[in-house]
Amino acid sequence: MDRRSFLAGSCALCGGLLLDQRSLALDRSLSTSTTTGSGSSTADTSSPHFPEGFLWGMATASYQVEGAWNEDGKGESIWDRFSHTVGKVKGGATGDVACNQYHLYPQDIAILKRLNQKSYRFSISWPRIQPTGSGTPNQKGLDHYSRLVDTLLEAGIRPFCTLYHWDLPQALEDRGGWPNRDLAGYFADYSGILAKHLGDRITVWAPFNMPWTFCYLGYGVGTFPPGGASYNDFLKAAHTVKLAQGEAFRSIKAASSKATVGSAYGMAPGYPKTNSEADCAAAARYHAMNNVYFLEPAVHGWYPKAFVIETPYEAMGFRAGDDRIMKVPLDWIGFHYYTRRIVSDAGGSAKSGSGSTFGTEIELDSAGGRDPYTRFHGVMPTEGPLTDAGLEVWPHGIYDLVMQISREYNYPVIEITESGCSYLDTPYEKENGHVPDTRRIVFFRAVLAELARAIADGAKVCSFHAWSLLDNFEWADGYSQRYGLTYVDFRDQKRIVKDSGLWYGRVAATNRLGE
Ligand code: FCB
Numbered sequence: 001m002d003r004r005s006f007l008a009g010s011c012a013l014c015g016g017l018l019l020d021q022r023s024l025a026l027d028r029s030l031s032t033s034t035t036t037g038s039g040s041s042t043a044d045t046s047s048p049h050f051p052e053g054f055l056w057g058m059a060t061a062s063y064q065v066e067g068a069w070n071e072d073g074k075g076e077s078i079w080d081r082f083s084h085t086v087g088k089v090k091g092g093a094t095g096d097v098a099c100n101q102y103h104l105y106p107q108d109i110a111i112l113k114r115l116n117q118k119s120y121r122f123s124i125s126w127p128r129i130q131p132t133g134s135g136t137p138n139q140k141g142l143d144h145y146s147r148l149v150d151t152l153l154e155a156g157i158r159p160f161c162t163l164y165h166w167d168l169p170q171a172l173e174d175r176g177g178w179p180n181r182d183l184a185g186y187f188a189d190y191s192g193i194l195a196k197h198l199g200d201r202i203t204v205w206a207p208f209n210m211p212w213t214f215c216y217l218g219y220g221v222g223t224f225p226p227g228g229a230s231y232n233d234f235l236k237a238a239h240t241v242k243l244a245q246g247e248a249f250r251s252i253k254a255a256s257s258k259a260t261v262g263s264a265y266g267m268a269p270g271y272p273k274t275n276s277e278a279d280c281a282a283a284a285r286y287h288a289m290n291n292v293y294f295l296e297p298a299v300h301g302w303y304p305k306a307f308v309i310e311t312p313y314e315a316m317g318f319r320a321g322d323d324r325i326m327k328v329p330l331d332w333i334g335f336h337y338y339t340r341r342i343v344s345d346a347g348g349s350a351k352s353g354s355g356s357t358f359g360t361e362i363e364l365d366s367a368g369g370r371d372p373y374t375r376f377h378g379v380m381p382t383e384g385p386l387t388d389a390g391l392e393v394w395p396h397g398i399y400d401l402v403m404q405i406s407r408e409y410n411y412p413v414i415e416i417t418e419s420g421c422s423y424l425d426t427p428y429e430k431e432n433g434h435v436p437d438t439r440r441i442v443f444f445r446a447v448l449a450e451l452a453r454a455i456a457d458g459a460k461v462c463s464f465h466a467w468s469l470l471d472n473f474e475w476a477d478g479y480s481q482r483y484g485l486t487y488v489d490f491r492d493q494k495r496i497v498k499d500s501g502l503w504y505g506r507v508a509a510t511n512r513l514g515e
Pocket residue numbers: 061064209210266336359360418467474475483
């Protein structure tokens with residue numbers, strides 16, 4: 001397809017199937033009682049309910065909660081190295097201890113059970129299994145996750161395993177990291193080891209958490225480890241990850257007949273700033289790059305149209321036959337929802353963003369001319385209220401995103417792998433140490449009402465995982481953000497379920513948003 005017909009096609013999509021600027025203009029409020037937009041039903045927060053068997057869950061990630069960074073034979077990860085380097089993480093924080101979940105997992109699983117949870121999305125630390133990224137597995141690492149899985153199953157909770165939530169063995173980074181294509185093979189071996197040892201009990205596997213984020217922030221702009229800032233390295237890393245996703249799918253399936261394999265992509269719906277052809281095309285490029293850059297190659301074996309030029313295959317290191325490696329029949333599609341973007345065409349200018357970061361969200365920045373290929377300007381608006389992490393609260397976005405993915409991928413089974421908000425509420429002594437995080441309840445109630453509406457309109461969503469079970473190590477922001485539905489006092493590791501956690505537990509018990 002030439003550029004002209006691509007632009008025309010993208011704009012037609014924006015005007016109809018994709019996110020619509022007109023519905024956006026109508027939908028200016030964070031109202032939880034009336035909602036306008038592209039859907040046919042109306043959000044009803046008085047009694048929205050969820051289908052029977054809907055899986056209520058919570059999520060965490062190994063480096064953010066486990067601690068025990070050098071115990072039982074674990075190798076160094078890139079996040080260990082990064083956080084131990086002065087100036088990389090806010091406040092000099094590290095994940096050395098984090099929430100100490102490596103040791104305290106029985107009490108964390110008891111909290112999940114008490115809150116009627118049916119699914120726990122956790123990740124496995126690759127350097128616990130293979131300290132240097134390849135070769136014979138470390139039995140103590142395998143035993144740890146085996147106990148964790150058994151404890152979850154005894155509590156009636158589905159173990160949902162993410163294989164890679166960013167803690168690459170440092171030894172593999174020393175061999176070039178994700179831009180090195182060999183990592184696809186190492187990752188396939190690692191995945192196969194886990195499926196062989198845990199695949200009799202784990203049935204739900206997501207190879208990667210937010211692949212765009214760790215490839216772009218790690219290799220494209222350098223705010224995450226290993227701190228690289230080269231657009232070509234980003235392109236190469238992302239290509240290796242797509243190959244690794246395909247290879248992991250095959251090695252998991254080969255080792256476990258019970259396995260279902262999907263994804264845990266980071267997505268944010270992108271609305272064109274105006275109805276102009278240029279902004280609509282920019283929003284389509286944004287969607288291709290930020291939302292489906294890893295999904296499209298899995299489903300179809302091809303790259304989505306994310307670039308204003310022809311797809312730069314050579315810079316990516318693409319080889320003949322890679323389309324067949326990338327393509328795999330995912331059993332379900334998992335993605336996160338936090339916020340949205342307003343997207344415009346960045347024109348001929350090299351600059352395409354403000355460069356500010358919000359946790360793992362980044363205003364797409366090409367200030368240094370790093371991204372000559374996508375040329376869109378993606379901005380997080382501030383029309384809705386902001387969380388303490390500075391993310392705009394825009395519940396309607398989850399409806400649009402779920403419906404868009406449903407339409408584009410023929411109504412697949414969808415798992416919402418994360419959604420949440422950071423608020424810094426602390427225990428309130430005058431009320432027996434409760435954590436009155438009312439704003440988090442407002443957030444989840446509104447997001448879930450929109451999700452219920454998407455389900456009513458035909459989306460096949462089977463689960464929702466709140467981020468996060470615990471306050472934890474929030475990457476480059478250290479401990480300065482609190483996303484937990486459980487408060488953690490990092491001085492003594494005491495956990496206190498916040499009011500939002502208690503509320504979410506009641507929702508899980510009744511399948512309704514209730515009072
Ligand atoms: C997501 C990450 C997760 C956490 C939340 C706040 O993007 O997957 O680890 O940092 O953001």
